[in-house]
Structures are given as structure tokens and as C-alpha cells.
Amino acid sequence: MAARRRGRAARPDTALFVDLGFVLALVAVGAFAAWPIYQTWYLVVTVAGAVVIAAGVVLLGRLRRWSWGLISVCTAAAYLAFGVPLAIPSAFASRADLVLGYRDLVVATVGDWKKLVTVDAPVGHFQTLLVPLLVTMLVCTTAAFSIVFGRARSYGVLVPIMLLPTAFAIVFGTTSNGHPLEIGGFQVAAPTHTVVGVLALGAAGGFLVWRGQHARTLALREAAAASGIRRPAGASVGSARRIAGAVAVALVGLAVAVPLSSTALEPSQRHVLRSAVDPTAQLSQYTSPLTTYRAAFSADPDTYNAAVLSYSGDARQLGRLRVATMSFYNGQQYTVLPSDSDRSSAFAHLPQLTSASHGSGLASLDVTIGKGFDAALGSGVWMPTVDGLKAVGFGGADVNALTDGFYYNTTLQAGAELHKLSPGDSYTLLATPQAATAPLGSLTPPQGAVPATADIPDSLTQWVQSQNLGTGGQALAGLIQRLRDRGFLSHSLVSPGTGTASDPTWLRETGGKFQQSLAGESMDRIGELFSDLLRQQQKVGADAPAASLVAGVGDDEQFAVASALIAESLGFPARVVLGFTLAGSETDAGAIPACDGGVCRGKNLTAWVEVQGADQKWVPFTTTPQSKLPLAKQPVTTSVPKLPTQVQQHVATVQPPPEANPTGGNRQNNDRTPKDAAGPAAWLPALRIGGTILLVLLILAAPLASLVIVKAARRRERRATPSSAGRIASGWDELVDTAVDLGLPAPGVRTRVEAAALYSAASRAADSTTLRTLAHGADDAVFGAFDPTPDEADRFWAQLDEQRSRLAAAFPRWKRLLALVSLRSFRTGSRIGGGER
Structure with missing residues (x-):
């Protein structure tokens, strides 16, 4: 009898293997559920590392008879030791980053839970965003293995513990339900989430059924051993029948419930933490780059010849470098973001751009920031990118800081770098080669588009009507060409001098006669431009030679805004883009010269307009006025103040530091704030x-x-x-x-x-x-x-x-x-x- 008891004791406990199988199965389900959040195979390294650490610490603790407290301390020590290689692969960029990685690990353990929902999914292995997954898996598996190897009777606690990784993936997951799936005439609205739920709940239910039956079997066996009464021969068959019946009922319930519930629930009803958090960086506090456009043409300091950036690669296939895209006109200036910015018009972290690798058929461009970057582009927060961007990879010692500070707006096709770009910083752009665009004259306004009337100067409307060109793409192309032909290029209010061979100026290179030109892009400034054109046209007649109709003075700042407002008045959505034309691409004869020799200088900075046609594609066109024909004799020009040096550009505000919180979005709005805040309203914030x-x-x-x-x-x-x-x-x-x-x-x-x-x-x-x-x-x-x-x-x-x-x-x-x-x-x-x- 004693030998038989020792033999039974020596047998491996089936329940131990079932418990371990259940834990590992729920780990796999949790990793599968978390895949849409990360979509990187490094997730497997993170999850597997958490399981290995938990199993090793718990087994060592059981062998040495450690207490729960000591096991927890050892788990935390192992987490600090191995957390960086398991969850922060970017720390291996340099030795300094590896040392800082351990600091980031501690900070991310507390702070990255919120950050995970403020970054657009999939996040890949971006920065430290794998840390929350590592913490969740490590804590849950450590607790589960402690219960399993401790042979605790409370096996039911394993279910809620091991459902936490799946709950983590659901709560921090994406709002997308995926493509619906048809099953037997029923539509499963969210097949991925349904599979996750079925696997997790099915494994939990099956585990509890088997564990309950196993406990009953052990109890009956012990009772039989104590009383000497043997169990009936068909008892094991009955147990198997009960288990099979429970499984069958569960499968039938799932087969009925899943299609019905999926059909009843609308895909739009899925709400997660990410739904309530706006992961955008509001950049409207930075000065609009178009307002500082003329700084690039200054001779003192010489930003005109200073290298803003250098590049190498497939410049001919990419065409242009986009510094900033401005889509919103408020009557004073064109801005990157509107005053009531929402997610569609704001910038956000897109880890899929910074973690993507080279793809087939993509054009590549290596960009290095030059010494004239800040002087030419003002704030320096706007990062030159290309249209159709698929990936960006930063280089140099600050690679992690630059990656952290990169924000992008896919709608505007524009980027921002809140970690201040410095001379010598470099990055590589991968983008789809630019295809030939449709001619401007072939466009038609998008369906349902309404011609804009707000913030349109009356003189612009009168000038457009006086041309008698009608509407549509042909009219837009004709109006833009007439505007450019009847304008005159001038970058300054005061004469820049004649220049020398060693210090050329824009006036010397254009070869024209200097004409004073006010800066700004307000309705008053644009209205005066069209008023000058109207007065000259009325004076000499609409059919006069082109040289007699030249009356408007300005540069790309005024003429790009004027062209965009013309397009808006005809029903075409329009936006102004500031950037560079790369060497080798097709350029207009009267445009600002393209970059030469792989270097973009201040003199190459230009602004163009993009309009959207009925096919929803954006078509760019040049708006720079001509500089060959002088102003007509005795024109009625824009009045110039007696003290021109006192003219200040609009919104010359103090720029916030680049270290400002990019995800804040809570901009102070001091407009229309009453000076006397006395009364009950003053107590409302404190009461709230x-x-x-x-x-x-x-x-x-x-x-x-x-x-x-x-x-x-x-x-x-x-x-x-x-x-x-x-x-x-x-x-x-x-x-x-x-x-x-x-x-x-x-x-x-x-x-x-x-x-x-x-x-x-x-x-x-x-x-x-x-x-x-x-x-x-x-x-x-x-x-x-x-x-x-x-x-x-x-x-x-x-x-x-x-x-x-x-x-x-x-x-x-x-x-x-x-x-x-x-x-x-x-x-x-x-x-x-x-x-x-």
C-alpha cells in the first residue's frame, strides 16, 4: 500500500500541466490581441522575455522557499535589468542611449500608459511604448506562476489574472473593427475582436470546467481510498460525458451569440481609451512660416546665399521639398492650423513612418540641415519633407530625440520637428515618386464645393469678374496667368542696393528695377493689390498690351495668397505650400530658381498653391509674378508710409520654446477675456x-x-x-x-x-x-x-x-x-x- 501511494505521489500532476498550458494559452491570446496596437515582431521578444523572467524567478523562489515579498523584489530587479533590451530596442543606437534607456524604462513604467493612447497605432517599437505591454505580461505571469507552482487550491484566481493581458489589448487598442466577415448569412462586424473574445473566454471556461471536474475526481478517489469503496466502472465515462456536454453547450452558444451580437452592434459603437484622447500636437502657437518669407532674401545677414539645407538622392523623382502647408486663411494670414484645430488638421506621432524600412519602388532623399535653416525659416519647427512620404529615418547622435520630436499630418503632407533642428542634423526620406499631374485647365471643382465668400476682398471679386473668363479649371488657369503677368516681383520695402559680384542680391539676379513692396498677406494687403490692378485696367482698358497692365507689386507671399483666394472664390479648395523646388524637376520659366548643386539656399525658397479637383487630388502650380516687364507708367501704386522702417509684420510674437509639450493641445486663448473677472464666474474654475x-x-x-x-x-x-x-x-x-x-x-x-x-x-x-x-x-x-x-x-x-x-x-x-x-x-x-x- 505504501509503495502504491509513493508511486501515485511520484506521478506528474496532470493539473500542473493544465494550469501551465492555460497560462501560456492566455499569454498567446493577449499577444495576439495586442498585435494591432504594435504590429512589430519585437512584440514576440517582449512577451517571451516576460514569460521567461517570470518563470525563472518563481521557480528559483520555490526552490529556495522565498516569500511573496522576496519574489516580488526579485521580479522588479529582473525587470530593471532586462527591461531595456526587451522593450526599448532604440536604446542600442549608442552607448549614451543605452545608459539613458534605463532612466527611460523607469519613467515609462509610470508615464507611458497615457502616451500609448496618444500615439496613432500601430506604434511599432516606437520609443518606450512596449514597456506597458512588458509590465502587464510580467506582472500577470509572475502572479500566475506563483499560484501554479505554489500548488494553491485557489486555481480560479488564474482566470481573472490571465484575462488582464487581453483586457489591456482591448482597452488600449484601436478603434477600428476591421473588415466585416460573412458567416452563414450573418455579418461579423469585428472578426478579430470576436476571435480574441472567443479564444480568451473559451479557454477560461474550458479551464474552469476541467479543473472543477478534476477536483471532483480527486475528492472521490481520496474518499474511495479512505472507505475502501470502489467507484463504479462507468464513472470515468460519465465524467468525460459531462465535460463533452459542457463543451458542446459552449460551442453552440458561441455559434449563435457571436453572429447575432455582431449583427446587432454597429462598428461605430467601439470605444476605447484612444477614442477619448486627442493624440495631436497643436502647433498653432508657432508663427506662420509665410509671414517670415522675406527673411530668406535678406543680404544683412546674408540669408540669401546661406545654405538652408543640402540633399542627395532621387531629387528628380520627388520634385519638391515641402516645408509647411497652410490651408486656413483667417483674413490676416494663411496658417498651418486653424484657431479651432481638430484632429483632421493637427499633427501627431506616426510611428509607422519612423519605424518603416526601405520598400521597393520608393524614391529616397537624404537631407542635411544647413547653417541658414533658422534664419530662412523663422521658428525652425517646420521640417522639410516630400509629398507621398512613406518613411523617415533620422541619423546622428540625436536620433532618438529627433524621432521623439517628429510629428506629421497625412492630410497636409507636412511634418514638424519639435526637437529643434540644428546644423548638421540629417534624415532620409522615402516616398512614392511623383506622377505627372493634370493640367490646371482640365480641373473641375469637387462635387458639392461652394465658392468661398468669407475673407475674400471685394476688389478680388471685381477683378475676377472683369476678366470675363467664366468658371472652372480653364478660368482658374487664365486668371492665375494674368495675375502673374500683371504683377511685378519685389521682396523688399526698401532698396537692397545694387549688389556686388561677391554679394549678389535678389535685385541684381532678377535684373529688374527696384519697386517698393509691402509685406503681409491680410485682406487689406491683398485688396490693395487687386485695387491697383483694377485701377490700371480701367485706366488703359482691358485689351491693352500686357506691359501697360503691370500694376501689382509683391512676391510669393502676396501672390500665392491671392492665387489661393481666387481658387477659393471659384469653388476650388486651395492651400499654400512653402518649400523648395529640387534641381532636375520641371519648373516654370518665371518661378523662383530651383536648388542647384544639391544645396537649397535662401534665394530658392518659394511658395506655390495647390488646388483640389473633382478626383480629390491636389494639383500644384506656380504663382511667382514676373520680373522682366516694369510697372506701367504712372501707376496708382500702394501707398508707402513715410517711415517704412516702422512697418512690422503681423503676428511677430515671441516663439515658444521647442521643448513645449507637443501633445498638450490646451492653448491659452486670451482673446475677448474680460479685464474684470470679478463676480461668481471668477469662482467657477476653483469650484470645478x-x-x-x-x-x-x-x-x-x-x-x-x-x-x-x-x-x-x-x-x-x-x-x-x-x-x-x-x-x-x-x-x-x-x-x-x-x-x-x-x-x-x-x-x-x-x-x-x-x-x-x-x-x-x-x-x-x-x-x-x-x-x-x-x-x-x-x-x-x-x-x-x-x-x-x-x-x-x-x-x-x-x-x-x-x-x-x-x-x-x-x-x-x-x-x-x-x-x-x-x-x-x-x-x-x-x-x-x-x-x-
Whole structure:
């Protein structure tokens, strides 16, 4: 018999392998569910590393008989040691980044949970965003392995613990439901999420069914061994039948519930944390780059000849470098973002751009920032990119900082770098080669487009009508060509001089005669431009030679804005783009010269306009005015102030530092703020904040207050017990519960008298004689021949309340407060051996 028992003990426990299989299965389901968030195979390294660390620490702890606390400390140490290679692959860029990676690991453990939902998915292995997944997997598997290898009876706890990785993937997941799937006439709206739910819940349900059946089998086997009664021969067959029936019922339920629920739920009803967080960087606090356009043509300092950037690669296939795209005109200037910016017009982290590798059929361009970058482009936050961008890879010592600061807007096809670009910084752009665009004259406005009327100068409308060219693409092309032919290029309000061979200026290179030109792009400035054109046309007639109609003065700042407003007035969506034309691409004869020799200088900075046709594609065209024909004789020109040096460009505001929080989005709006904020409205923010804090405190305190109320109700119910004997017995239970909540041991198998001696010894303030008397009184009430009177029960409770107070008085105040909300008396109970009532 002993040999058979030893043989059974030596057999491997089937439940152990089932528990381990369940844990690993739920790990796989959680990783599968998290794939849409990351979509990088480094996720496998992160998950596998978490499982290996958890298993190693727990097994070592079991061999050395470590406590839970020591296992937790060792797990945290292993996490700090291996977290960087498992979750921050970017730290291997350099030795300095590897050292900083451990600092980032600690910071990301706390802060990257919010950051994970502020970055557009898929996030890849961007920065430290794999850290939340590593923490979730490591904590859950460590807890699960501790329960499994500890052979704990509470196997049911494994289910909620191992469902947490799947819950993490769902809560932090994407809002997309994927393409619907047809199954037997039913439409499964979210097939991926459905599969995840079926696998997770099916594994959990199957595990609990098998575990319950296994526990029943073990209990019957032990009972048979103890009693000598053998189980019926068909018992195992019955167990298998019950398990198969449970599985069949579950499969039928899933087969019916999944299609019906998926058909009933709309895909738009999926809401996750990402739905409520705006992961955009609001850049409207930065000055619009078009307002500083003329700084690139300055001779003092010489930004005209300074190298803004250099490039190499497939320049001919890419055509242009886009510095900034401005789509919103507010009557004062064209801006990158509107005042009421939303997600469609804002910039965001796009890890898929910074983590993508070279692809077939893509054009490549290597860009290096030059010394004239800041002077020519003002804030320096706008990063030159290309249309059709597919990937960007930064180089140099600041590769991680530059990657962290890169934001992109796919709608505008424009990028921003909030980690200030410095001379020598470099990056590589991968993009789709640019195809030939449709001629401007072949375009038609998008369906449903309405010609703009707001922020359109009256003189512009009158000039467009006076040309009698109609509407549509042909009219737009004709109007833009006439605007350029009747304008004159001038980059300055004051004469830049004639220039020298060593220091050429824009005036010397254009070969024209200097004409004063005001900066700005407001409605007044654009309105004056068209007023000059109208007056000259009325003076000489619309059919006069082209040289007699030249009257408008300005540069790309004014003429690009004017051209965009013309397009808007005809119903074409338009936007202004600031950038460079690369050498080798097709350029207009009258345009700003393209970059030469792989270098873009200040003199090559230009602005062009893009309009959208009915096919939703954006078509660019040049708007630079001509510089060969001078202004017509005695034109009515824009008035120039007597003190031109006092003219200031609009929105010359102080630029916020590049270190400003890119994901804030909470811009201060001081417009129309009343100076006198007195009155009840001034207290609203304070009341709102105070009320929020109070609400949070109430929510946190609600469970504790509930415990106090439940204990008071329990004491009142015991005191109101109908029989006197029951009241006395319940009173003793109340005393025992008080002692247990204070941290004293439960009576267990001790008699009441023994428990009274134990408590009087633990509390010097308690009266041992009275406690012993109370214990004897409770025994007499329960086991005595006569029931006590109500007066005796009242005296018992009075003495009891006094002893409860004296018992608690021996403990410090903090422990008495903890006793009020302790759950120990609910877990241990107050019944003692031989004294149950």
C-alpha cells in the first residue's frame, strides 16, 4: 500500500500541466490581441522575455522557499535589468542611449500608459511604448506562476489574472473593427475582436470546467481510498460525458451569440481609451512660416546665399521639398492650423513612418540641415519633407530625440520637428515618386464645393469678374496667368542696393528695377493689390498690351495668397505650400530658381498653391509674378508710409520654446477675456477643481465608509437579537470580532475562557477578571439549563462595550483606525470549538 501511494505521489500532476498550458494559452491570446496596437515582431521578444523572467524567478523562489515579498523584489530587479533590451530596442543606437534607456524604462513604467493612447497605432517599437505591454505580461505571469507552482487550491484566481493581458489589448487598442466577415448569412462586424473574445473566454471556461471536474475526481478517489469503496466502472465515462456536454453547450452558444451580437452592434459603437484622447500636437502657437518669407532674401545677414539645407538622392523623382502647408486663411494670414484645430488638421506621432524600412519602388532623399535653416525659416519647427512620404529615418547622435520630436499630418503632407533642428542634423526620406499631374485647365471643382465668400476682398471679386473668363479649371488657369503677368516681383520695402559680384542680391539676379513692396498677406494687403490692378485696367482698358497692365507689386507671399483666394472664390479648395523646388524637376520659366548643386539656399525658397479637383487630388502650380516687364507708367501704386522702417509684420510674437509639450493641445486663448473677472464666474474654475477633488475623495472613501456602516449594522443586529441567550452569545462574538480586527488571533478551537485569557494578556488595558466573567456568562447562556433574563443581557452588553473600548485602548490610534475598516473579522468568523450556538 505504501509503495502504491509513493508511486501515485511520484506521478506528474496532470493539473500542473493544465494550469501551465492555460497560462501560456492566455499569454498567446493577449499577444495576439495586442498585435494591432504594435504590429512589430519585437512584440514576440517582449512577451517571451516576460514569460521567461517570470518563470525563472518563481521557480528559483520555490526552490529556495522565498516569500511573496522576496519574489516580488526579485521580479522588479529582473525587470530593471532586462527591461531595456526587451522593450526599448532604440536604446542600442549608442552607448549614451543605452545608459539613458534605463532612466527611460523607469519613467515609462509610470508615464507611458497615457502616451500609448496618444500615439496613432500601430506604434511599432516606437520609443518606450512596449514597456506597458512588458509590465502587464510580467506582472500577470509572475502572479500566475506563483499560484501554479505554489500548488494553491485557489486555481480560479488564474482566470481573472490571465484575462488582464487581453483586457489591456482591448482597452488600449484601436478603434477600428476591421473588415466585416460573412458567416452563414450573418455579418461579423469585428472578426478579430470576436476571435480574441472567443479564444480568451473559451479557454477560461474550458479551464474552469476541467479543473472543477478534476477536483471532483480527486475528492472521490481520496474518499474511495479512505472507505475502501470502489467507484463504479462507468464513472470515468460519465465524467468525460459531462465535460463533452459542457463543451458542446459552449460551442453552440458561441455559434449563435457571436453572429447575432455582431449583427446587432454597429462598428461605430467601439470605444476605447484612444477614442477619448486627442493624440495631436497643436502647433498653432508657432508663427506662420509665410509671414517670415522675406527673411530668406535678406543680404544683412546674408540669408540669401546661406545654405538652408543640402540633399542627395532621387531629387528628380520627388520634385519638391515641402516645408509647411497652410490651408486656413483667417483674413490676416494663411496658417498651418486653424484657431479651432481638430484632429483632421493637427499633427501627431506616426510611428509607422519612423519605424518603416526601405520598400521597393520608393524614391529616397537624404537631407542635411544647413547653417541658414533658422534664419530662412523663422521658428525652425517646420521640417522639410516630400509629398507621398512613406518613411523617415533620422541619423546622428540625436536620433532618438529627433524621432521623439517628429510629428506629421497625412492630410497636409507636412511634418514638424519639435526637437529643434540644428546644423548638421540629417534624415532620409522615402516616398512614392511623383506622377505627372493634370493640367490646371482640365480641373473641375469637387462635387458639392461652394465658392468661398468669407475673407475674400471685394476688389478680388471685381477683378475676377472683369476678366470675363467664366468658371472652372480653364478660368482658374487664365486668371492665375494674368495675375502673374500683371504683377511685378519685389521682396523688399526698401532698396537692397545694387549688389556686388561677391554679394549678389535678389535685385541684381532678377535684373529688374527696384519697386517698393509691402509685406503681409491680410485682406487689406491683398485688396490693395487687386485695387491697383483694377485701377490700371480701367485706366488703359482691358485689351491693352500686357506691359501697360503691370500694376501689382509683391512676391510669393502676396501672390500665392491671392492665387489661393481666387481658387477659393471659384469653388476650388486651395492651400499654400512653402518649400523648395529640387534641381532636375520641371519648373516654370518665371518661378523662383530651383536648388542647384544639391544645396537649397535662401534665394530658392518659394511658395506655390495647390488646388483640389473633382478626383480629390491636389494639383500644384506656380504663382511667382514676373520680373522682366516694369510697372506701367504712372501707376496708382500702394501707398508707402513715410517711415517704412516702422512697418512690422503681423503676428511677430515671441516663439515658444521647442521643448513645449507637443501633445498638450490646451492653448491659452486670451482673446475677448474680460479685464474684470470679478463676480461668481471668477469662482467657477476653483469650484470645478474643488468639486472634482471632493468627488474623487468621496469615491475613494466610499468602500471604507461602507465597511464602517456594515459593522455598525452587524453590531446593532446582534444587540437586537430576540432571545436573551442569543444576545449574550452575539455580544461575545462582537468582542471577538473587535479583537480580530485589532490584529489579535482568532479563537479557533479555544474555549471562551481561553480566548478571554489570550486577549487580556495581549491588551494590558483590558480587565482579565471581567473578560473571564463575560466568557463564563456566554457559556452559561449557551449551555445553561435556564435562559438569562433581559436585564442580564443588558448588563452583559454594558460590560462588553466597556471591555471592547479598553481592549482597543492598548493599541495606537492608527491601528484603531485600521480596525474600523479591517476585513479580518469577516474572513475568520467568530465561532469557537465547542461553543457554537
